Amino acid sequence: xxxxxxxxxxxxxxxxxxxxxxxxxxxxxxxxxxxxxxxxxxxxxxxxxxxxxxxxxxxxxxxxxxxxxxxxxxxxxxxxxxxxxxxxxxxxxxxxxxxxxxxxxxxxxxxxxxxxxxxxxxxxxxxxxxxxxxxxxxxxxxxxxxxxxxxxxxxxxxxxxxxxxxxxxxxxxxxxxxxxxxxxxxxxxxxxxxxxxxxxxxxxxxxxxxxxxxxxxxxxxxxxxxxxxxxxxxxxxxxxxxxxxxxxxxxxxxxxxxxxxxxxxxxxxxxxxxxxxxxxxxxxxxxxx
Amino acid sequence: xxxxxxxxxxxxxxxxxxxxxxxxxxxxxxxxxxxxxxxxxxxxxxxxxxxxxxxxxxxxxxxxxxxxxxxxxxxxxxxxxxxxxxxxxxxxxxxxxxxxxxxxxxxxxxxxxxxxxxxxxxxxxxxxxxxxxxxxxxxxxxxxxxxxxxxxxxxxxxxxxxxxxxxxxxxxxxxxxxxxxxxxxxxxxxxxxxxxxxxxxxxxxxxxxxxxxxxxxxxxxxxxxxxxxxxxxxxxxxxxxxxxxxxxxxxxxxxxxxxxxxxxxxxxxxxxxxxxxxxxxxxxxxxxxxxxxxxxxxxxxxxxxxxxxxxxxxxxxxxxxxxxxxxxxxxxxxxxxxxxxxxxxxxxxxxxxxxxxxxxxxxxxxxxxxxxxxxxxxxxxxxxxxxxxxxxxxxxxxxxxxxxxxxxxxx
Numbered sequence: 001x002x003x004x005x006x007x008x009x010x011x012x013x014x015x016x017x018x019x020x021x022x023x024x025x026x027x028x029x030x031x032x033x034x035x036x037x038x039x040x041x042x043x044x045x046x047x048x049x050x051x052x053x054x055x056x057x058x059x060x061x062x063x064x065x066x067x068x069x070x071x072x073x074x075x076x077x078x079x080x081x082x083x084x085x086x087x088x089x090x091x092x093x094x095x096x097x098x099x100x101x102x103x104x105x106x107x108x109x110x111x112x113x114x115x116x117x118x119x120x121x122x123x124x125x126x127x128x129x130x131x132x133x134x135x136x137x138x139x140x141x142x143x144x145x146x147x148x149x150x151x152x153x154x155x156x157x158x159x160x161x162x163x164x165x166x167x168x169x170x171x172x173x174x175x176x177x178x179x180x181x182x183x184x185x186x187x188x189x190x191x192x193x194x195x196x197x198x199x200x201x202x203x204x205x206x207x208x209x210x211x212x213x214x215x216x217x218x219x220x221x222x223x224x225x226x227x228x229x230x231x232x233x234x235x236x237x238x239x240x241x242x243x244x245x246x247x248x249x250x251x252x253x254x255x256x257x258x259x260x261x262x263x264x265x266x267x268x269x270x271x272x273x274x275x276x277x278x279x280x281x282x283x284x285x286x287x288x289x
Numbered sequence: 290x291x292x293x294x295x296x297x298x299x300x301x302x303x304x305x306x307x308x309x310x311x312x313x314x315x316x317x318x319x320x321x322x323x324x325x326x327x328x329x330x331x332x333x334x335x336x337x338x339x340x341x342x343x344x345x346x347x348x349x350x351x352x353x354x355x356x357x358x359x360x361x362x363x364x365x366x367x368x369x370x371x372x373x374x375x376x377x378x379x380x381x382x383x384x385x386x387x388x389x390x391x392x393x394x395x396x397x398x399x400x401x402x403x404x405x406x407x408x409x410x411x412x413x414x415x416x417x418x419x420x421x422x423x424x425x426x427x428x429x430x431x432x433x434x435x436x437x438x439x440x441x442x443x444x445x446x447x448x449x450x451x452x453x454x455x456x457x458x459x460x461x462x463x464x465x466x467x468x469x470x471x472x473x474x475x476x477x478x479x480x481x482x483x484x485x486x487x488x489x490x491x492x493x494x495x496x497x498x499x500x501x502x503x504x505x506x507x508x509x510x511x512x513x514x515x516x517x518x519x520x521x522x523x524x525x526x527x528x529x530x531x532x533x534x535x536x537x538x539x540x541x542x543x544x545x546x547x548x549x550x551x552x553x554x555x556x557x558x559x560x561x562x563x564x565x566x567x568x569x570x571x572x573x574x575x576x577x578x579x580x581x582x583x584x585x586x587x588x589x590x591x592x593x594x595x596x597x598x599x600x601x602x603x604x605x606x607x608x609x610x611x612x613x614x615x616x617x618x619x620x621x622x623x624x625x626x627x628x629x630x631x632x633x634x635x636x637x638x639x640x641x642x643x644x645x646x647x648x649x650x651x652x653x654x655x656x657x658x659x660x661x662x663x664x665x666x667x668x669x670x671x672x673x674x675x676x677x678x679x680x681x682x683x684x685x686x687x688x689x690x691x692x693x694x695x696x697x698x699x700x
Contacts, residue, residue: 040354042379054698060665125524126532147470147527148677234529234664236470238673242665253351255659 030262038259040252051263060239061264064247065271071243072222072275075158079218082162083169090170091177101174105167112164116231119160123232150240153233157241160228165221169214176210177203212283219279223272244268311338312364312594314601317349320367320418320584323618327610335604337597339365350658353589357381362589365598367417370405370585371657374495377408378655383588386412388599394606397626401581401651415602416623417586418615421579421646422477424448424570425552426544427537428563430455430462434543441544441567443574445482445511448544452520455543464520466537466545467512469677471530472669476661477580478546478569479672482508484578484650485571490668490692495654496700498692500671506685507572509675516676526677529664534558548582549642553619566638568645581649583623621646656699660692667691 034052037045055061090101107115122128123146134140146156180203188202204211226245229235235242235250242250248268252261316324321343328341342363344352350372356362368376376382389395389412399416406414428438434454442448452464468474483490488504491497515521522536537545538559545551546569555562568577586605588598604610611622616632621643628643654660661668667688675684 039379040351041357041376041381120531124531125527126535141523145523145527147529234470236529236664236669236673237527238670239665250663250665253348254663255656256350256354 030265033259034263034266036259038257038262040256040258044259047259051260052267054260055263055267060242061247063239064242064244067240067242068223068225068244071154071158071225072219074154075161075222076215076218078158078162079165079169080214082166083173083214086166086170087173087177091174101170104170107164107166108168110164113227113231115160115164116228119156120232123156147233147237150237153237153241157228157232160232161225165218169218172210172214173207176207179210180206208283212279216276216279219275220272223268223275244271309336309338310594310597311340312592312597312601313340313342314365314367315342315344315349315353315363316367316584317346317369318343319346323418323615323620324367326618327605327614330610330614331601331604337600339601357589357591360591362591364588364592364594365586365601366589367584367586368414370402370414370416370581370583370651371654371662373406373414373585373587374408374653375655375657376587377406377411377413381590382413383590383592383595384411384413385415385588385599388603389415392603392606394624394626397624398606399581399583399623399625399646399649401649402583402585402623405651405653406585406587414585414587416583417605418583419621419623419646420477420548420550420582421621421642421644421649422481422546422548422569422582423579423641423645424544424546424567425537425555426565426567427540427542428565429540430458430543431565434458438563438565441565442570444570444576445508445572447574448570449511449515449520452515452543453518456520460541462541462543463522464543465515466522466542467525468528468530468533469525469672470527470664470669471533472664472666473662474530474533475672476668477548477582479508479512480652481546481569481578481580482511482571485569485576486573487571487576491652491654493653495652496696498689498696500685500689500692506675506681509671509681509684511572512672512676513679513681517679538562549619549621549639552638552642556619564638566641568641577648579645579649581646581651583621583646654696656695659695659699667695
């Protein structure tokens, strides 16, 4: 018995060590920093929970929480609908299906910040392709005014993210789709189920695990959104598109208030944990039912 | 025994250093154009060497801060002059008051740089590059609109009237242009309009916001009036600075404010464009102002070789650097007594740039970036709300509150 316990610890030791060095220790440091006035240059001063209290009087922080949740709520279903549609199209033996699958998946291979830079120039009023198409169709006079209102800026950033991530989600969903034995669909059809009923009562329930994984990845990803707003909208117009990570970054590397940024990071960690927990509960309930 | 070996090794290392010392200079990548040739020239003429480390613009201060906090600062740094107050207050810079004041041309150095490099009566930096703001205009469009290309506008009213005539040409021509979504660009070109009108946005010591002065609202109302009457290129609203030079390069913009770097870029990308240059005006004729931008050079605390660092600084003030490297590259010398030189004689527009710089001003603040340059800062929000939304009084009120809050948090 003793020997086995000892061996067990040995096997988990590397993972434990990595977790401690690269997660728990930095996390403890962040917690320690968050209790200080910790400028990047200059003297460090203990201030207790003043950083946490300051958040309540920080209008941009409160706005960034609201914005991040709105963004997550808007982008997740959009990605899912598009990815599911692509997956259904890409599933099967139609002509050129392999080619389309590859094409739809391709944007995934591009980094998020690279994709953002690409879109900045595609959206540019003078040299961008969207404005050129808009002008050719007579829809716009000079350029696509994607930065003149918060909604337009959000649509611009969301379009990029959907374009960028739908392919990856398609592959995830495709795996789920293809793991469903075709006999089940046949049986449903024999029982008189139409295409929609087949999808709703056979496909969806059997894909629960896949959906759970994809949802987890998508929601966590959107709560941590940064690149697209940093690069495409720069948080504008008039601070309409500042995500939580963006505000953390800003405080740490533009205002050099690293202590405050540490406190914000811990709050973000709590939000992500809560969101994950909520999803966990949601899916577990259904499994029990 | 072990200790003795280490001591001997250290001794050897220091004596090697004494032969040909080497120091590291950090600069932001935007300054590459003149810093690289400057360092090269120094290394070619000196036995001691300077190694240049160029860091991407946006990461510069963060990298520098981390290096200083980690105990590995550079020996010398060229930094945007606006950051010097914060670094000086945080006790990160070497006091160079005595050496600097001993320079025979000390009183000829850019005054605004020196003001920002002074903290509690001590000097922590000297000018390294200079950039003044001024108004450029398209002479061909002036002629077509029936305006005299040798008589550029002298006041806000004259500028608006000229913009109206140029816009009336139609065919996609617009009278005025500015990158309306770029914080730093407009600090550089819009603040001078407020100053020219006799107003200011901060108190002298940077501890009080003074946006409620009438000149601020007046300047915003002037820009808004041009915007509302569609005298401004529509893409101005969303341009984050990407099209600052490419918009006038199309030849369809009558007037636009900028700096020597804008002029240099336009000379390169649109060589046929006939550009006139004048000062940024105030509300009344004769009122002019300019922003004083550029870099200061400073010696961080912990520099390995302060003596060599100062030698490099002193050398950078010599005419062969100021004229043959800076002026030759279209930049403004940091010594006003060298402003008039063979290169400004070739392009008199550069003399206006130098004169603008010499009278230039810079806000003094420990939280400069948060107030002015940040895309999320209150300055840009005020501009957008006042000029594009037309809510001038609301914009000023919000900005006054936000400025005050940020200044208080920074103390």
